[in-house]
Amino acid sequence: MMEASSTVSQSFEAFAGRVRSHIEVGARFAGLMASANGPATELLAVLSQSGSLVAERTALPEGVWQYPSLTPDIPSAGWYEREIFDLFGVAASGRYPLEPLVLPLASGAGRPRPGSGEELPFVTLDPRAPMTRLNGEGVFTMSYGPVRSGVFEAIEYIVETPGEDIPSLNLRVSYKHRGVEKAFEGLSVDDGVLLAERYEGVASVAHALAYCGAVEQIADVTVPMQAGFVRVLHAELERIVNHLDTVIRHVEAAGQAVAFSRFSLHKERVQRLRARLCGSRFGRGVVVVGGVSGPPAIPPTHLLLDLDEIEAELARDTKLLMSTPSFLDRLRGTGVLSPMTVREYGALGPVARGSGMLEDVRFARPYAAYGRLGHGLLDVLGEGDALARQKVRIQEIDGAFGLIRRAVEELNEFGGPADGKWFVPFSSVSGDALGWSEAPQGELLTWVQVRDGILTRVKPRSASFHNLAMFPFAFPKDILTDFAFIEASFGLSIAGVAG
Amino acid sequence: MPWIPRGLRNGIVTSGYPRTPDGYGAGFRGTVEVNPDRAAQVTDDVMNACPTHAITVEDKQIQLDRGKCVLCGRCVNMVPQVFRFSESFATSDLHRRSLVVPSLKEGAVALDAVRDSLARRVKSLRRSIHVRHVDGGSDGADEWEVAALTNPIYDVQRLGIYFTASPRHADVLLVTGAGAAGMAESLQHTFEVMPEPKVVIAAGVEAISGGLLADGYVTREGIASVLNVDVYVPGSPASPFGLLHGLLMAVNLLPPTKRAIGSEDCSSPTTWERT
Numbered sequence: 001m002m003e004a005s006s007t008v009s010q011s012f013e014a015f016a017g018r019v020r021s022h023i024e025v026g027a028r029f030a031g032l033m034a035s036a037n038g039p040a041t042e043l044l045a046v047l048s049q050s051g052s053l054v055a056e057r058t059a060l061p062e063g064v065w066q067y068p069s070l071t072p073d074i075p076s077a078g079w080y081e082r083e084i085f086d087l088f089g090v091a092a093s094g095r096y097p098l099e100p101l102v103l104p105l106a107s108g109a110g111r112p113r114p115g116s117g118e119e120l121p122f123v124t125l126d127p128r129a130p131m132t133r134l135n136g137e138g139v140f141t142m143s144y145g146p147v148r149s150g151v152f153e154a155i156e157y158i159v160e161t162p163g164e165d166i167p168s169l170n171l172r173v174s175y176k177h178r179g180v181e182k183a184f185e186g187l188s189v190d191d192g193v194l195l196a197e198r199y200e201g202v203a204s205v206a207h208a209l210a211y212c213g214a215v216e217q218i219a220d221v222t223v224p225m226q227a228g229f230v231r232v233l234h235a236e237l238e239r240i241v242n243h244l245d246t247v248i249r250h251v252e253a254a255g256q257a258v259a260f261s262r263f264s265l266h267k268e269r270v271q272r273l274r275a276r277l278c279g280s281r282f283g284r285g286v287v288v289v290g291g292v293s294g295p296p297a298i299p300p301t302h303l304l305l306d307l308d309e310i311e312a313e314l315a316r317d318t319k320l321l322m323s324t325p326s327f328l329d330r331l332r333g334t335g336v337l338s339p340m341t342v343r344e345y346g347a348l349g350p351v352a353r354g355s356g357m358l359e360d361v362r363f364a365r366p367y368a369a370y371g372r373l374g375h376g377l378l379d380v381l382g383e384g385d386a387l388a389r390q391k392v393r394i395q396e397i398d399g400a401f402g403l404i405r406r407a408v409e410e411l412n413e414f415g416g417p418a419d420g421k422w423f424v425p426f427s428s429v430s431g432d433a434l435g436w437s438e439a440p441q442g443e444l445l446t447w448v449q450v451r452d453g454i455l456t457r458v459k460p461r462s463a464s465f466h467n468l469a470m471f472p473f474a475f476p477k478d479i480l481t482d483f484a485f486i487e488a489s490f491g492l493s494i495a496g497v498a499g
Numbered sequence: 500m501p502w503i504p505r506g507l508r509n510g511i512v513t514s515g516y517p518r519t520p521d522g523y524g525a526g527f528r529g530t531v532e533v534n535p536d537r538a539a540q541v542t543d544d545v546m547n548a549c550p551t552h553a554i555t556v557e558d559k560q561i562q563l564d565r566g567k568c569v570l571c572g573r574c575v576n577m578v579p580q581v582f583r584f585s586e587s588f589a590t591s592d593l594h595r596r597s598l599v600v601p602s603l604k605e606g607a608v609a610l611d612a613v614r615d616s617l618a619r620r621v622k623s624l625r626r627s628i629h630v631r632h633v634d635g636g637s638d639g640a641d642e643w644e645v646a647a648l649t650n651p652i653y654d655v656q657r658l659g660i661y662f663t664a665s666p667r668h669a670d671v672l673l674v675t676g677a678g679a680a681g682m683a684e685s686l687q688h689t690f691e692v693m694p695e696p697k698v699v700i701a702a703g704v705e706a707i708s709g710g711l712l713a714d715g716y717v718t719r720e721g722i723a724s725v726l727n728v729d730v731y732v733p734g735s736p737a738s739p740f741g742l743l744h745g746l747l748m749a750v751n752l753l754p755p756t757k758r759a760i761g762s763e764d765c766s767s768p769t770t771w772e773r774t
Contacts, residue, residue, distance in 0.1 A: 103717075104681075112716055120716040125680050146685050147633050149664030151646045154634040154682055175681040176636045179715040191550045194571055195711050201640030201736065245643065258506040264650035265512060271647070272523065279528035279584065281738065282640050285572055313509075320501055495639035 006055040012067050015043065015058035020073055022047045022054060028346040028359070031466065032070070032080035033447050034088050035115035035457040039063070041090050042115070046434065046445060046461075048346075051364030055434060060090060069094030076345040079469040083499075086174075087181070088113050102177045102498050104129035114181040115449065115457035125174075138162045146175040153494035159480070166475040166483075171468070177498045184458035189215050189289055189429070192455050196446065197284045199460045200496030202245070205231075205238045206439030207446070207460055208287035213367055214435030214448035215289045219426040224417045227291035228369030229407040234274070234283040235368065235437070236400040236407075241270045242440030242491065243350075243393040243400075244314075249488035250390065251321070254330050262317045269310050277303070291423025300412040304405065311401050318394055331387035335474040335486035338384060345470050348463040349442020350396065351490055354389035356382035361438035368437075373406045386489035393491070428453035439463055441492055462496030513654045514740075517747055517754055521740065528570045529588045529741070530733065533563050535601045537581040545581075548573045551710060565590055566598035566707040569735040591732045591745035593617060595723070598707070598731055617729060618751040620696045624670050626659035628750050631669035633689050635722050636679025641703050641736040645673065653739050660746060666690075671698045671749055675736070677705040677712045678722035686725050698749045700730045702737045710735060 009015035023029060027047040035042045039062035047054045060067060069092035070077040081092035082101035089111040091098055105111065106126045113120075145156035156172040180199050184192055196211035197204040209231060216223060223231075244267040251259040271281045277296045278286045286292050296303060321327060337347070342355040352359070358378060362370045378395050381388045416422070432449040442463030449457040467490060474486050514521045538559045546554045553567035554574060561581065563574075574582040592598055593613045632645050648655045649662065663669050666689045674686065690699065701722050704710040712718045722728065732745035747753045 122719065123680065123716050125717075146682065147666070147689055151632045151642050151662060152634065153637065153639055153642055154685070175685065176634060176676065176679050177681055177717055178636050178638075178677055178679050178712050179717045180712065183712050183715055187550075194550050194569060198638040198640075198705075198711060198735075201638030202643060204640070256502070258502040261506060261651045264647070265509070265652065268647060268650050268652050275527045279572070280570070281527075281644075282736070284570075284735075317505065320505065324502070493639040495637060 005052075006057060009056065009058040012043075012058055012060065015045070015056055016068065016070060018056050019045045019047065019070065022049065022056070023074055025049075027054065029074050029076050030346060030443065031445060031461045032077055032084065033459045033461060034084045034090070035447070035449060035459065036088060036113035037115060041088050041113075043084075044447060048359070048443075051359055053365070053434065053436070065089060066091050066093045068092070076466065076469060079465065083465075087111060100126070100129040100174060102174050104174050112179060112182045114185065114459070117185055117456060120182070129174075136162070139167070146172075155494045157483075159483075161480065164479040166478060166480065169472040169475060171471065173468070173494055173498045175498070176494060178495075180499050181457075181459055184455050187455050189450060189453055189455060192448075192458060193288060194284075196458070196460065197282075199499070200439075200462050200464060200493045201282060202242055202493050203238060203439040203441060203444070203462070203496065205234045205283040205287060206437045206444050207462075208284075209235060209368065209437040210435040210444045210446035210460065211448060211458065212287055212289050212435065213437065214433040214446050215429070215450065217433040217435065218431040218448065218450060219289070219429040221290050221424045221426050223291045223368075223424065224422060225369065225372075226295075226411060226414055226417050227422050228372070229411040229414075230292040230296065230422070231287060231368035232370060232373060232407040233296065233404055233411075234278065234286045236404045237270060237274050237277075238283055239400045239440045240397050241267055241274070243397050244270065246390070246393055246488055246491040247321070250331065250386075250485060251327065253484035253488060254327050256321075256324070256327055259317070259321055259324075259327070266310065266314045266317070273303075273306055273310070288423050290426055291421075294422050295411075295416060300408045303408055307401065307404060314397070318397075322391075322394065328387065330482075330485055331390060331489070332385060333477075334386040334482045335478055335489055336383070336385045336476055337470065337474050338476075339382065341470060341473050342384070346466070347442075347470060348466050349439070350389050350392045351442065351467050351470070353378060353392045354381055355384035359443075361436055361443045365436060369407060369410070370403075373403055373410070386485050389489045389491075432457075441496070442467060460496075462493070464492035464494070464496035465499075468492055468497050512651050513657065514652055516740065516743065517752075523740070527586050527738070528572070528584045529586045529738065530565060530584070530590045531563060531568055531570065531575065531582050532585045533561050533600055534581050534583075535561060537561070537578070540578050540581050545574055545577050548577060551704070551708070551713070561601075562599050564599045564708070565733040566595060566731060567704060567710065568733065569704055569710055588734075588738050588740040589744045590734075590741065591730055591748050593730055593748065595707070595728070595731060598733060617698070617749075621670075621698060621750045623696065624750050626752070628660045628671060628746070629663040629669050630660060630671040630673050630746065631663055631666045631689065631693070632673045632675070633682070633686055635674045635676040635682045635686055635706060635725070636718065637676030637703070637705065638736075641675035641705075644736050644739050644742060645675065645702065647739040648742060653743060655743065655746070658747070658752070666692045667694065669693050670696070671700060671746065672726070673700045673702055673742075673746075674706055674722045674726065675702045676722070677709050677718040678725050680717040683725045686722065690726055698729045699726050700732060700745050700749055701728045702732045702734075702742055702745065704733055704735050707731050707733065
């Protein structure tokens with residue numbers, strides 16, 4: 001059962017037809033996920049129709065290893081089809097060349113097939129898996145990664161260039177594939193939160209929220225209102241610190257040494273505040289199934305004072321940064337994503353909002369206490385360049401401070417839950433559901449299947465995964481020196497892509 | 500121009516660590532400490548509640564493997580008389596076995612030998628240490644903590660520690676993540692081109708033991724299946740101070756008194772009574 005409206009089709013053709021008809025009436029393609037059910041492979045397509053989720057499901061029966069690709073009609077399905085092939089061995093046939101994405105295995109090798117419950121022994125990777133190449137006179141290929149200069153997550157960018165322009169760019173994310181989805185199998189629902197927090201560590205709170213949202217739907221529990229406020233508090237601190245991280249990466253690329261120090265200091269202060277609130281610099285252990293582990297460890301009045309101080313210092317530096325021409329010049333007109341690309345790919349989060357697509361899960365499908373705390377509308381920004389994405393993030397930081405303040409005030413007013421319990425206990429559950437949250441990177445969806453309290457399949461679909469597919473399209477007029485800015489302006493985590 | 504006074508605005512914010520202790524830590528979960536006298540209270544339920552099976556009891560001796568502990572706090576909630584959070588970040592060690600606390604007596608001698616041998620190896624590095632970080636399959640949070648070392652609060656340059664782009668300039672290989680199969684070749688290659696003497700640090704429980712991802716189809720037990728590790732830095736992820744402690748330990752620059760904290764068992768019964 002799902003809260004999202006869900007239809008099961010008996011054949012793949014009927015399923016594909018329904019998905020296409022949703023797209024034709026303007027729905028956004030939000031993802032294609034799979035789960036092994038014995039020898040069969042279940043497919044779940046998720047679409048967003050004006051903010052509401054629609055789920056389309058079907059199953060490929062035993063022995064069916066191919067299905068007609070959706071990519072010719074829905075370009076953003078391409079990465080999902082590649083991922084499903086890598087993990088399940090079920091191939092999309094059609095125009096799209098199925099290069100490996102997250103797990104390059106030799107053909108004929110055993111596949112992990114998450115959901116099957118069967119263990120896969122340690123695999124041998126095929127390190128030189130095929131990849132589409134551009135051909136042309138004077139075009140050469142530069143490989144950048146997976147060990148790059150600086151402290152970065154592992155990814156390889158394959159830049160094909162005649163010199164300065166970047167007519168084609170490809171990426172390999174498989175280096176750091178960790179097999180997290182398979183590791184969920186057999187865990188208790190409580191242990192599942194810990195792994196969800198580590199799927200994409202910089203968005204631990206958002207992942208815990210989406211995962212717990214799904215389990216809470218299955219168990220049919222309502223989270224105590226006070227726990228909702230605590231959830232908002234930690235989710236918004238996570239947003240602030242992620243957005244600050246993108247600012248740091250921008251100013252570092254621009255060689256703004258003082259700004260780099262200043263924003264690094266602000267980020268560290270927020271991390272320390274998070275540690276004082278819950279013991280973890282990444283908000284881990286706060287969100288539990290049914291609520292939160294407890295109230296913030298420091299009194300609301302202290303928290304608000306700390307917050308005021310951080311916000312005031314930050315606002316002063318942000319104002320100066322956004323009026324520093326040598327900084328703005330590097331971002332303006334850089335890495336433009338056209339509104340068409342963004343719509344066609346169903347972009348998420350600040351990347352989408354910078355190109356005028358404003359959907360925000362916090363307000364479209366309110367979870368935690370967002371419905372109660374009200375709306376943070378953005379000024380419409382449609383330029384689609386790195387600067388627009390950065391302005392979106394700066395507005396979102398402002399909004400986050402406001403939401404935190406309101407959440408803390410409400411918490412102060414209502415006090416702790418009447419029965420002293422910050423989470424609702426629940427008994428062993430079975431079922432499946434889709435949970436969601438708005439991570440700092442954008443919409444996060446987590447599909448959870450559970451049987452008698454034991455997880456059989458958990459599939460987090462991070463915004464990083466969905467958005468990174470658009471990265472090669474962000475170089476229309478840009479040259480190699482813009483690369484660092486465009487990468488930073490996407491603000492993604494590779495862990496959330498490689499899985 | 501307006502940036503220059505901005506840089507002076509907050510005065511000196513940099514930590515005095517390791518010369519002077521740092522006050523940071525209030526409420527921070529640095530590590531879990533064990534009260535060795537309460538083995539009877541560690542039931543099977545407690546051991547099974549640990550998501551990484553880091554707790555064992557043998558012959559009435561409780562053992563907690565900090566190389567596996569993800570700091571979730573379940574044991575602390577269940578039996579606070581036995582386990583408690585400590586703000587200490589000085590938990591790095593030179594021996595995988597020494598991460599298991601309380602430390603066994605026979606381990607101490609072997610550890611001294613390891614320490615002396617490492618100290619001889621890194622003697623020539625003095626106070627110019629170049630670090631190459633490589634992501635061996637992390638969750639992304641580890642990189643944030645490594646990058647934080649260059650912020651004005653930790654400011655590792657003041658200690659002669661620099662991050663370097665080229666492995667050929669590097670003295671220390673700092674590896675985060677579970678040692679994913681896809682990174683094995685890159686990790687080995689990076690290590691091979693580094694000049695001697697060189698030191699390998701495993702940062703975070705994923706790198707040390709695989710953590711929650713141990714024994715998967717692309718992960719085994721951390722990066723030890725790919726490289727020989729010299730220094731282990733626990734944490735999930737390893738905190739900036741924890742990393743700093745591990746880095747200083749790697750190049751034998753910890754002040755003598757501080758060095759002992761990591762390997763010493765902090766849980767004497769008297770301190771337990773006080774809290």
